[in-house]
Amino acid sequence: MTETERVDEDVRQVTAFWQELGLPGLIDVHTHFMPERVMAKVWQYFDSAGPLTGRPWPILYRMDEAQRLARIRAFGVRAFTAMIYPHKPDMASWLNSWAAGFAARTPDCLHTATFYPEAGATGYVHRAVEEGARIFKAHLQVGGYDPNDPMLDGVWGLLRDSGTPVVIHCGHGPAPGPHTGPGPMGKLLERFPGLPLIIAHLGTPDYTDFLDLAAGDPQVMLDTTMTFTDWSERDAPFPRHELPRLRDLQDRILLGTDYPNIPYPYAHALHSLTRLGLGDDWLRAVCHDNAARILPPGSSA
Template structure:
């Protein structure tokens, strides 16, 4: 905790070892032309250590992987969350997985999954693929959260699969799914205001766009550098629509928390964004 605030980092990527972390970070950084130094490794020990030193109560593991190892990666994520109850597990899907998606989703939920993370641009699939309809329908039936990567990565855009225009039809169709769009919908203020107005089931995570980490602020075009922008957005759409997230180990929760705590927001707004919304979405829910 920080003071009386429960802190939840709603967007963190975790890896099973330093070797795996190094391989993933090097590959991802090369693909997306990320030249700044990662502030950590994202191993479980690294994340837990950062949580203790920075006052973070819970971390949401927003993991995904290549299709071949996606199921195994989901199972590992769930296993780590059982070992460490302050790690909240999301699972991922890909249309090319050779399995019954609804069966897998039931299995994952029974093992503790608290939501789904999809990164269509990096995973290389159209999120409107009909093979995923069963997943969306079941999530809609039980109001199971889905976190979508939204927008570019470090100014690189490999395809349109994570664009707002691609994701919006799903938000409109599945009204009972809480959808979290990462990176404040690619930092487009007009999109944030419009989506928040028209859809009650959409939330936005703050990662990268409302960043305090100097290398990101210096290199990422969509980042909101002037606090007046996020403060204006928050006052317009309500703190209830934002989830604090860092995108560690690319972003820095320490720097981001420092920025949020210094913003000219009232304590209730900060408490809602920094923890209460994520607790409601990912912790205070049960599924049969």
């Protein structure tokens, strides 16, 4: 198969998935677009099989920004995100500035922002919301910070009051951090009930505990990023006895993929959802309808 034929087949499989469901396309709440030098460093980390990945991680969609945008649009993804995240102080604000510019020139990208526990965090988060940020990213594993750090109290309060969802990588997978796991998140939700959180990767590998959190707070959602794929099932298989709870939480599970930083075709993430056997209504809700409902007015979805 030539490269052109491989690309055509990639696009064909993805578009066939949503067309057969009668959807207008997909909404992917967990995709990564970053400043090019930041993305290059992320890819370098994956190439080195760093301690937070633990094994070789070949990136299938290693292309320049224009090509990555062209591919995700060819897939029929109607709205996506620019998941950015800092790993140290004095980084979040300039990432937010970049993301605001990216969203302005990329109308199908949901304006994304981030934060870090530091002086001034509440101020720049407030500014980002005022400028139109519709979704935030927090990465406890890479950032190595406690979500209950007092310097974030103003941030959480602001995001709760504005109803702005936060995609938060808080699970122990693929490697635990000092503040990952369900414990810190349970404490956060006790302090800020109603905070609109989207638990990235379904909380891999602590699926049951994070499903419990979602069951206890109607504002807690989960994204499917990498979950159920052959890649994740090898080391952190989803417990099949919890499948009924996925059906029960149908209206609070969202499609996420980690595109472009995935080691398998985009279609595999979708087919991995299909083989759960939860039905077409569940797939339609997860892959489009839920995100279309929760995204604030003005999104392209």
